[in-house]
Amino acid sequence: MASIQLLPSGNWRVLIRVKGHKPISGTFSSKKLAAEFAKDKERHLEELRATGKVKAKDGTTVAHYIDDYLEYIQNGRTLQRSAIFIYKALKKRFGKIRIEKLSKYHLAAFIEDRKREGVRGVTIAGDLSMLSSVLRHCCDTRHLDIDPELADTARLSIKTTHKLKIKSDEVECVPTQAELDAIIGQYEGKTRQQINMPAVIKFALYTSMRQAEICGLKIEDLNSEEKTVVIRQRKHPTEKQYNDETVPLLPKAWGIVEKVIEGRRSGFIFPYKEKSVSTSYTRARSAAGIKRPTRFHDIRHKAISDFFAMGLNVPQVALMSGHKDWQTLKRYTHTKAADVHIAYADLHEKREESKSINNNMIKLMEQVQELVAKSQK
Incomplete structure (x- = not known):
């Protein structure tokens, strides 16, 4: 599957061709490094072919895959500062945990800690939604053998298990015309x-x-x-x-x-x-x-x-x-209810006006027809 060649520059080039996959290549300073790269990639492809999933590399953590996800999505796209801030906070919280070891217990502890800090449920839900995007990237794009639903499941537990609201309270504070006039x-x-x-x-x-x-x-x-x-x-x-x-x-x-x-x-x-x-x-x-x-x-x-x-x-x-x-x-x-009554009254008034206009038009046409009939006698 893999071919290793010595280049005129003295470096070693690896080329791996597997049916159904894009060619994989790399250049290394020694044959040993090239062989290790080839072995790792071949194992990766073999696992993918057998199960559709692969194990995360040894030592790779949640922080590693958050960085990988950000690099992946920011290709031609600018991420908002608020999102970058949240991802940094997630790295600080979960960064040292190996990606395959991340569990529902880590996320439950995260929710409780944020709850004690006075953070609202809707904010915690937003954090978990962003972590969910990373996990889905790991599963769908990197084909890692992890649970992509982990953060989504934790998000649903915010309301049921942790007794927090996951929707922001809508505060109606629409200015009246009188208030706007006073401000102006x-x-x-x-x-x-x-x-x-x-x-x-x-x-x-x-x-x-x-x-x-x-x-x-x-x-x-x-x-x-x-x-x-x-x-x-x-x-x-x-x-x-x-x-x-x-x-x-x-x-x-x-x-x-x-x-x-x-x-x-x-x-x-x-x-x-x-x-x-x-x-x-x-x-x-x-x-x-x-x-x-x-x-x-x-x-x-x-x-x-x-x-x-x-x-x-x-x-x-x-x-x-x-x-x-x-x-x-x-x-x-x-x-509001009053608005519906007003709208109905307006429509009813317009409908009655329309009926009146139609009746007047009919009477006018009848009068015209009578005048025409008289003039023809």
Whole structure:
């Protein structure tokens, strides 16, 4: 299976060819190292052919395969800093354990330790989900003889065995129109205010965009004929790159844009830092005497609810908000019983108006027919 050749450079080259597998090759400084490499790879292929799985190399630990997984997935992809931080923490916790020795008892102890630290169940579940990705990589890509369901099974036990919630509590703190008016009122007469917060707040309300999206909009991406703008690299649940999306700007939002750019032809529409916008909003909320902890992001909730109240359907609202599925979008609707009654009343009124118009049209046609008949006599 393996051939070992001496190269003109004095190094030794190994080439292994097995039907059904890609050729394996390597170059080594001595024949002994080349022979050891060949023996190890042949054993690996033999185990794979016999059982479909192979044993982990001696001395390889969880840390080794976390690094291997990160190197594998980061080929052409940038991992978020929060994810890197979690993987570092997992390496610190489980790094010295041999991958095949990792057990449910290690994970149960991990959950209990995190619980004593005051960490929420949803956070622990996220950590275990990331560890699960590593184990599945070991099983599916490296063909290691381990249990790929180990971390997923532990994750399910968080709620049943460890009595922790694995879903975050949804706190409804959607600002009312009166609260937004009060917040905007805090900026009146402040000539030294560098951020045009009234325009930013109203634009968020008329578009449902995230503050990062608002602060990232560019004048060059506006289309004055179609009244649209391109949101670059829009947040996506799975894809991290190439998520540019063209969204419509409704009349009120477009009117704000025209005033804000004031003849400028390039640069950011709202040239402000995302964090500065959030901080300014929070300060104005406190100055307005609003006790509820509404955040700038909560304007997005109100905007989406307003879109549905306007009569826009799910696909139309999803295009505006950037959501990819109804299950996520429905968290932002905040539809109440009173809203259903109002919507029904509006529909009923429109239906009655339509009936009235139809009846009037019928009567008018009858009158026209009578006049035509009389004129022909």
